Amino acid sequence: MDLELSEEQQMVIDMTRSMLEEYSTVDVVRVMEDDPKGYPDPLWKQMGELGLNGLLIPESYGGGGQTLLEGALVYEELGRAMAPVPHFVSCVMSANVLLAAGSDAQKQAWLPKIASGEAILTPAWLEPERGYGEAGVALEAKADGDGFVLTGRKRSVPYAGVATQLVVLARTKDGVDLFLVDPKAKGITSKQLLSQGREPHFQLDFAGVRVNASDRIGAPGSGWATWNDAMLQGIVLLAAQAIGGADRCLLETVAYSKERVQFDKPLGAFQALSHYMADASTRIDGGRVLVHEAAWNHAQGRSIARFAPMAKLFCCEAYRETTRVCAQIWGGVAFTIEYDQQMFFRRAKHLQLSWWDTPYLEGLIAADVLDG
Amino acid sequence: MDFDFSPEEQKFAEEVEAWLVENEDPVVMDHHRENFTQLSDTPERRAFMKKLAAKGWLGMSWPKEYGGQEIEGVYEFILNEALSKHAAPQIGKGVGIIGKTLIRHGSEFLKKKFLPLILDAEIEFAVGYSEPEAGSDAANMQLKAEKVDGGWMLNGQKMWTTSAHFADWYWVGARTDPEKPKHDGLSLFLVPMDHPGLEVQSLPTIGKDTTNQVFFNDVFVPDEYLVGQRGKGFQMISEALDLERFTMFTLSPIANRTEVLVDWVKKAKRDGEPLKDDPNVRRLIANIVTDTAVAKALSTRFVCAAKSGGKPPTVQSSQYKLFTTSLSQRVCKDALDIQGHEGTIMEGQDDAPLRGRFEGAYRATMNETVGGGSSEIQKNIIARRHLGLPKNF
Numbered sequence: 001m002d003l004e005l006s007e008e009q010q011m012v013i014d015m016t017r018s019m020l021e022e023y024s025t026v027d028v029v030r031v032m033e034d035d036p037k038g039y040p041d042p043l044w045k046q047m048g049e050l051g052l053n054g055l056l057i058p059e060s061y062g063g064g065g066q067t068l069l070e071g072a073l074v075y076e077e078l079g080r081a082m083a084p085v086p087h088f089v090s091c092v093m094s095a096n097v098l099l100a101a102g103s104d105a106q107k108q109a110w111l112p113k114i115a116s117g118e119a120i121l122t123p124a125w126l127e128p129e130r131g132y133g134e135a136g137v138a139l140e141a142k143a144d145g146d147g148f149v150l151t152g153r154k155r156s157v158p159y160a161g162v163a164t165q166l167v168v169l170a171r172t173k174d175g176v177d178l179f180l181v182d183p184k185a186k187g188i189t190s191k192q193l194l195s196q197g198r199e200p201h202f203q204l205d206f207a208g209v210r211v212n213a214s215d216r217i218g219a220p221g222s223g224w225a226t227w228n229d230a231m232l233q234g235i236v237l238l239a240a241q242a243i244g245g246a247d248r249c250l251l252e253t254v255a256y257s258k259e260r261v262q263f264d265k266p267l268g269a270f271q272a273l274s275h276y277m278a279d280a281s282t283r284i285d286g287g288r289v290l291v292h293e294a295a296w297n298h299a300q301g302r303s304i305a306r307f308a309p310m311a312k313l314f315c316c317e318a319y320r321e322t323t324r325v326c327a328q329i330w331g332g333v334a335f336t337i338e339y340d341q342q343m344f345f346r347r348a349k350h351l352q353l354s355w356w357d358t359p360y361l362e363g364l365i366a367a368d369v370l371d372g
Numbered sequence: 373m374d375f376d377f378s379p380e381e382q383k384f385a386e387e388v389e390a391w392l393v394e395n396e397d398p399v400v401m402d403h404h405r406e407n408f409t410q411l412s413d414t415p416e417r418r419a420f421m422k423k424l425a426a427k428g429w430l431g432m433s434w435p436k437e438y439g440g441q442e443i444e445g446v447y448e449f450i451l452n453e454a455l456s457k458h459a460a461p462q463i464g465k466g467v468g469i470i471g472k473t474l475i476r477h478g479s480e481f482l483k484k485k486f487l488p489l490i491l492d493a494e495i496e497f498a499v500g501y502s503e504p505e506a507g508s509d510a511a512n513m514q515l516k517a518e519k520v521d522g523g524w525m526l527n528g529q530k531m532w533t534t535s536a537h538f539a540d541w542y543w544v545g546a547r548t549d550p551e552k553p554k555h556d557g558l559s560l561f562l563v564p565m566d567h568p569g570l571e572v573q574s575l576p577t578i579g580k581d582t583t584n585q586v587f588f589n590d591v592f593v594p595d596e597y598l599v600g601q602r603g604k605g606f607q608m609i610s611e612a613l614d615l616e617r618f619t620m621f622t623l624s625p626i627a628n629r630t631e632v633l634v635d636w637v638k639k640a641k642r643d644g645e646p647l648k649d650d651p652n653v654r655r656l657i658a659n660i661v662t663d664t665a666v667a668k669a670l671s672t673r674f675v676c677a678a679k680s681g682g683k684p685p686t687v688q689s690s691q692y693k694l695f696t697t698s699l700s701q702r703v704c705k706d707a708l709d710i711q712g713h714e715g716t717i718m719e720g721q722d723d724a725p726l727r728g729r730f731e732g733a734y735r736a737t738m739n740e741t742v743g744g745g746s747s748e749i750q751k752n753i754i755a756r757r758h759l760g761l762p763k764n765f
């Protein structure tokens with residue numbers, strides 16, 4: 001048993017952190033809030049050049065071929081920096097879906113471009129008045145000649161405004177299927193809906209959008225299994241992102257509590273406040289090890305069907321609770337736009353509700369524990 | 373990074389597990405004793421410890437010259453987790469606190485006298501730090517030790533001495549130098565528990581077992597039984613806690629309760645329907661299982677820090693103790709909530725669900741967030757040593 005990082009792993013962290021400190025400053029993050037494009041070119045370019053966009057993509061497709069553990073280390077830094085990038089939707093979810101189920105032609109066409117950052121793919125998954133599970137996918141894909149016709153509405157599609165391709169989850173007669181769709185295809189209309197985390201989110205309407213049979217990813221009816229598997233890996237990274245955000249939020253709060261004086265004492269000398277911070281640090285430090293354990297297990301080829309949802313469930317709640325008590329410690333200023341605390345506070349809840357929320361994750365864990 | 377034990381450690385864990393299964397004995401191993409399973413307080417349990425000693429499993433991390441094997445402390449961690457998983461008595465005070473302190477600070481006389489007895493499981497100790505005025509503030513001990521010819525005369529009172537009613541020897545902190553600052557005026561003594569000047573009064577608890585208060589009436593202790601240097605008592609007590617991270621508060625009993633609860637929920641019915649299909653029950657179970665995994669992660673964290681041999685993993689073990697003890701209580705609370713009115717049937721009756729395991733555990737775990745450094749004390753430690761916040765009390 002040992003929790004030491006290898007020299008290479010530490011280098012990945014250091015490199016990512018110092019790049020983000022330069023290219024993802026709070027000012028940059030603020031400018032990107034609600035921006036329809038949603039990411040700054042210099043940051044995205046740097047990530048591509050440092051190999052971060054292709055980190056988890058095999059070397060044969062121009063990626064770095066790293067494991068989920070290196071991914072988790074990078075995601076803690078992305079969370080710490082609140083980095084506004086389409087990395088998760090493109091380089092993780094879309095890439096994993098293609099890797100797992102894509103045809104050779106689809107992989108050749110997209111993976112190298114995803115790895116370089118040249119193409120941005122984003123999944124169109126959630127729908128109004130529907131949940132996170134398989135039953136939530138209702139957008140219809142009706143067989144028609146040598147292709148399909150897509151009709152329905154998608155919600156909360158991140159970065160759809162800049163996407164090169166959409167990965168659409170749709171219902172066919174076989175079940176759930178995944179399709180590569182050009183976001184500019186005839187019949188798609190889009191509208192930005194502002195989000196709590198201020199990521200560029202879009203509502204997409206599909207009114208009889210034609211796609212070719214060759215744009216289906218994987219065998220008929222295999223879409224949900226592919227998606228579910230990609231999600232299990234993805235949420236481990238989001239758990240790491242949550243830990244990064246929580247850790248920075250706490251460290252900034254600790255520093256503030258040593259400076260701000262009331263009743264002739266620094267705030268940190270009030271036990272009520274110091275105990276909030278001690279509790280938060282315990283959850284963050286424990287959550288981080290859980291994330292590493294989940295990622296490490298995946299890298300060893302072991303199942304993460306239980307670890308992955310546990311990691312996201314715990315770490316997203318740790319993040320949310322950390323931002324709540326930190327806001328309490330800052331006092332009134334935390335409520336103002338001027339101070340940065342609100343940025344963590346909003347993102348923490350946004351992340352908790354995105355990519356499987358608390359009840360859904362609890363359901364997955366309970367099923368694994370009780371129904372096996 | 374590696375979350376598995378090394379092949380050698382794994383082999384040892386399997387050897388211990390197999391041995392414990394072979395030596396399964398309901399008289400010695402009883403989960404319903406909850407936290408008190410760690411004590412070796414009956415003839416059967418003492419006999420069990422002798423068998424452990426015969427296996428060479430006591431004092432494994434001690435130096436060879438004192439009968440140890442000089443192997444890594446992680447083996448004692450593995451052993452203690454396995455023992456507590458089976459509700460067997462654990463290695464702890466003797467091998468850990470007292471043995472290690474004597475090895476570092478004891479005279480040749482004390483080492484010769486006590487170390488072999490510890491290795492052979494021939495001796496049980498009681499630890500006497502707490503007093504009416506010295507709880508969390510352990511350095512505030514007032515038990516008086518006055519210098520007399522050839523030794524020391526002890527007078528006063530100890531509180532909460534758990535093993536006093538069956539132990540052979542008493543490891544006691546007392547004030548030898550009242551004129552010095554409070555942390556510098558304490559010394560440690562070894563006193564035979566059958567000394568006529570000691571009066572042990574039982575303090576029944578809402579857990580299964582009793583603890584004690586102990587009164588000292590002119591207890592004469594010869595000079596040779598003062599441990600280490602006079603006035604260094606508090607430093608030795610703190611150091612022993614740091615040396616003894618591997619065998620502190622074990623996780624297995626909590627992991628075991630989580631497992632027992634899950635198994636029970638899988639089979640139980642309510643109003644004719646499987647209880648496991650109740651969405652509220654499912655949410656509670658998902659969170660208990662998740663938090664148990666986090667407790668294990670925090671345990672891995674302090675074990676790895678302790679293994680690395682750097683500075684003592686004080687912060688890591690405080691975080692572990694803080695999180696795990698409150699989880700321990702919550703598992704019992706949630707279990708009773710899941711059992712509903714049947715959860716009120718008191719432990720030990722066949723008609724209770726799981727013979728009342730959780731009714732009993734709910735009571736027995738009440739003290740976990742207080743004993744061994746309360747949750748508030750752990751948070752003070754984390755705030756100061758980890759976050760660098762000012763002293764806050």
Ligand SMILES: Cc1cc2nc3c(=O)[nH]c(=O)nc-3n(C[C@H](O)[C@H](O)[C@H](O)COP(=O)(O)OP(=O)(O)OC[C@H]3O[C@@H](n4cnc5c(N)ncnc54)[C@H](O)[C@@H]3O)c2cc1C
Pocket residue numbers: 499500501502506507508509531532533534535577583739742743744745746747748749752765
């Ligand atoms: C069953 C049992 C067995 C025990 N066995 C032993 C034993 O074998 N040997 C032994 O020496 N002791 C033993 N103890 C004593 C145990 O270690 C003490 O109970 C513990 O140290 C707390 O002390 P206290 O009970 O006096 O509570 P107090 O110290 O009076 O604490 C009361 C409350 O005040 C809080 N508090 C205290 N100081 C602070 C602070 N600085 N900041 C914030 N909050 C604070 C505490 O967290 C707690 O909530 C045992 C106790 C019990 C109940």
